[in-house]
Amino acid sequence: MAALYPAYPRQTLTALRTLAWKETQRYLRIWVQTLVPPAITMTLYFIIFGNLIGSRVGPMDGYSFMEFIAPGIIMMAVITNSYTNVVSSFFGAKFQRHIEELLVSPTPNYVILAGYVAGGVGRGLFTGLIVTIIASFFADLSIHSVPVTVSVVFLTAVLFSIGGFLNGMFAKKFDDIAIVPTFILTPLTYLGGVFYSVSLLPDFWQGLSLANPILYMVNAFRYGILGSSDIPLGIAYTLVLAFIVAGTWLSLWLLQRGTGLRS
Amino acid sequence: MNALSLRQLNKTYPGGVTALKDVDLDVPPGDFFGLLGPNGAGKTTIIGIVASLVRPTSGSVSVFGHDIGRNPWEAKSNLGLVPQEFNFNQFETVSQIVLNQAGYYGIDRRTARERAERYLRELDLWGKRDASSRSLSGGMKRRLMIARALIHEPRLLILDEPTAGVDIELRRSMWDFLRQMNERGTTIILTTHYLEEAESLCRNIGIIDGGQIVENTDVRTLLSKLKSQSFLLDISAPVSQLPELPDFYVVPIDERTIEVEIHGEQTLTDLFTHLNGSGVTVTSMKNKSNRLEELFVRMLGKHETPAVTEEA
Numbered sequence: 001m002a003a004l005y006p007a008y009p010r011q012t013l014t015a016l017r018t019l020a021w022k023e024t025q026r027y028l029r030i031w032v033q034t035l036v037p038p039a040i041t042m043t044l045y046f047i048i049f050g051n052l053i054g055s056r057v058g059p060m061d062g063y064s065f066m067e068f069i070a071p072g073i074i075m076m077a078v079i080t081n082s083y084t085n086v087v088s089s090f091f092g093a094k095f096q097r098h099i100e101e102l103l104v105s106p107t108p109n110y111v112i113l114a115g116y117v118a119g120g121v122g123r124g125l126f127t128g129l130i131v132t133i134i135a136s137f138f139a140d141l142s143i144h145s146v147p148v149t150v151s152v153v154f155l156t157a158v159l160f161s162i163g164g165f166l167n168g169m170f171a172k173k174f175d176d177i178a179i180v181p182t183f184i185l186t187p188l189t190y191l192g193g194v195f196y197s198v199s200l201l202p203d204f205w206q207g208l209s210l211a212n213p214i215l216y217m218v219n220a221f222r223y224g225i226l227g228s229s230d231i232p233l234g235i236a237y238t239l240v241l242a243f244i245v246a247g248t249w250l251s252l253w254l255l256q257r258g259t260g261l262r263s
Numbered sequence: 264m265n266a267l268s269l270r271q272l273n274k275t276y277p278g279g280v281t282a283l284k285d286v287d288l289d290v291p292p293g294d295f296f297g298l299l300g301p302n303g304a305g306k307t308t309i310i311g312i313v314a315s316l317v318r319p320t321s322g323s324v325s326v327f328g329h330d331i332g333r334n335p336w337e338a339k340s341n342l343g344l345v346p347q348e349f350n351f352n353q354f355e356t357v358s359q360i361v362l363n364q365a366g367y368y369g370i371d372r373r374t375a376r377e378r379a380e381r382y383l384r385e386l387d388l389w390g391k392r393d394a395s396s397r398s399l400s401g402g403m404k405r406r407l408m409i410a411r412a413l414i415h416e417p418r419l420l421i422l423d424e425p426t427a428g429v430d431i432e433l434r435r436s437m438w439d440f441l442r443q444m445n446e447r448g449t450t451i452i453l454t455t456h457y458l459e460e461a462e463s464l465c466r467n468i469g470i471i472d473g474g475q476i477v478e479n480t481d482v483r484t485l486l487s488k489l490k491s492q493s494f495l496l497d498i499s500a501p502v503s504q505l506p507e508l509p510d511f512y513v514v515p516i517d518e519r520t521i522e523v524e525i526h527g528e529q530t531l532t533d534l535f536t537h538l539n540g541s542g543v544t545v546t547s548m549k550n551k552s553n554r555l556e557e558l559f560v561r562m563l564g565k566h567e568t569p570a571v572t573e574e575a
Contacts, residue, residue: 008336011369018366022359029354097350101360101411104314105367106339262318263276263311 006108015107016115023119027085027126034085034123035130038077042131045073046138049195061197061228070135071222072194075156077131079189079214082124082157083181086116086164091171099261109255113165113248120161121154128153141225148233149224155240156217162247169254169261188214193222198230213239264328266292266419266450267313272322274308274474282308283474286322290452290467292418295445297465297482298454305474306454307347310423314344326419340368343417345408347424353397357388357407360396361414368415375414382410386440402433409440420444422453426460438464462486492550493524494531499544506541508534 006012027034046066054065061068093099102112135141143149163185171177192214198206209215210231220236223229229236255261272286283305290296300306311317313324315331324331329338351360358379365375383389386406391399396407405425412420422441426434434457441464445451455461461468461482468485470478478485495516498505502515511534512524523534538545 008369011336014369014371015367018363022363022366025359026354093352096353097348098352100314100316100346100350101364102367103316104339104342104344105364105415106336106369107367258318262316 012111016111019115020118023089024122026089027123038081038127039130042073042077043134050138063226066139069195070139070141071225072218074128074131075218075221076189076194078124078128078153078157079160081127082120082160083164083185085123086120086161087167087177090116090165090168091177109252113251116165117158117161120164121157124157143225144227145224152220152224159240159244162251165251169259188212192218194218265289266327268325270323273320275320281474286476288476292450294450295464295466296452297461297468299461299468300471304471306471307423310421341418343412343420345412345422345425349404351396356393356395358392361411364411365414370415378414382413386410402429405429419450424454493522495549496521496523496545497547499546508537
């Protein structure tokens with residue numbers, strides 16, 4: 001594992017800045033693939049679920065359906081885009097072998113992880129901002145707690161960027177980078193209380209939903225915006241932070257071992 | 264202090280293939296060292312381990328006295344790698360690729376820009392600096408990898424088959440460039456299939472076979488081990504009128520060309536004296552084959568000739 005304090009702090013920072021900026025340039029360069037699709041998809045969600053169907057659903061937890069789903073949809077965009085950015089970029093680097101540019105250089109492993117995560121967080125937050133702007137056309141979003149809103153969205157983006165990184169480390173072919181988002185991430189997001197309050201579910205399904213980490217993030221974010229949540233805030237923070245620590249440790253361990261990178 | 268020191272380097276790949284067996288190798292600073300060997304001998308594994316792309320099973324590597332495991336920053340900063348296959352981002356421009364690489368070595372942007380301009384100009388890529396790397400020709404891509412490997416100004420440059428698949432003109436210009444780099448003090452290690460390249464460029468040569476260094480010496484000593492040389496002679500008289508040359512092994516090639524093999528103590532003067540005495544004039548002469556290649560084939564005891572024209 002890396003030393004706590006880098007031997008060459010200025011150079012290490014330059015390496016981090018370089019990788020983070022390269023990752024940022026990547027998603028900005030292909031903005032038609034990265035920033036436009038979530039804007040279109042989420043606009044459709046707002047029109048169809050929020051406006052057309054939502055007007056017949058009635059209030060949810062005391063808020064109009066549109067107000068209720070807006071935080072969930074923003075969070076969905078953040079989660080999906082953070083994850084996708086890192087998994088695509090890191091696997092792409094492995095596939096094209098330009099990850100070797102980093103491996104031959106003295107860039108420490110934790111900088112490699114941090115650089116990719118910075119790209120994922122950047123895209124996640126950028127997309128989140130776009131979707132928030134779109135949401136403001138449909139719902140009157142007044143933020144209940146800025147610190148909670150900002151910290152939860154940031155930590156979620158970090159967590160799912162790390163998730164994407166891990167997926168990219170293990171992936172050997174393009175199928176492997178599609179399986180997790182399709183079969184795990186999307187169902188968990190949809191079942192994570194984006195469109196409904198878990199209090200509507202029967203006890204069994206409510207209990208099962210509590211095993212879904214995304215539920216905690218969506219609800220904590222909803223608390224930040226609306227001031228209402230299905231679950232206690234403390235648990236949400238603890239869980240997200242625990243996942244971040246575990247994911248970081250696992251990523252660094254895999255980088256150290258060179259899993260999927262060094263033969 | 265050696266530019267590169269390998270000690271008891273072993274590599275067994277998962278699946279049980281042993282690629283390297285107790286490899287010890289020292290390359291002194293300022294050397295132009297050629298690492299030769301047939302396909303699968305372990306050349307790329309050695310380079311992979313030195314460049315941190317392959318994990319050794321055991322053993323140590325140090326670059327200018329810095330162990331790559333214990334002092335990675337110092338060791339890696341002294342090392343530049345030009346790999347065999349293109350491994351840059353196809354979607355980035357030439358400038359982005361070299362500038363980012365500088366950043367990974369902790370070089371600030373301003374210095375990186377100055378160096379990028381210098382090396383891209385030297386390698387005739389400055390005009391292509393804003394071009395997407397995938398739009399470059401094969402030769403340009405190879406030069407881009409050289410520029411990328413030089414951006415942090417390493418004292419040791421390793422090139423894995425640098426001229427594979429490039430045309431003769433470009434190969435010659437790359438040779439000149441590498442010679443200049445070496446004259447300016449950069450230690451160069453290259454692997455090559457083109458034995459002519461090794462003979463022309465390298466001062467010292469290591470031959471690896473079956474994961475072991477079987478020979479490590481300077482080119483002159485290596486060539487002196489070759490006891491015979493063959494020459495092709497164009498002669499004035501038809502081959503049928505050629506006198507007996509009892510001490511020489513002569514093979515007629517065509518009407519007015521012969522191949523003559525000269526052994527041990529024999530000299531060309533002996534040969535010419537014989538021919539001259541019989542009134543046969545030699546109009547031109549050339550060395551039949553690449554001597555190093557000849558030696559290489561004999562040393563490895565293999566009958567197949569290494570690929571000398573095109574990388575496999």
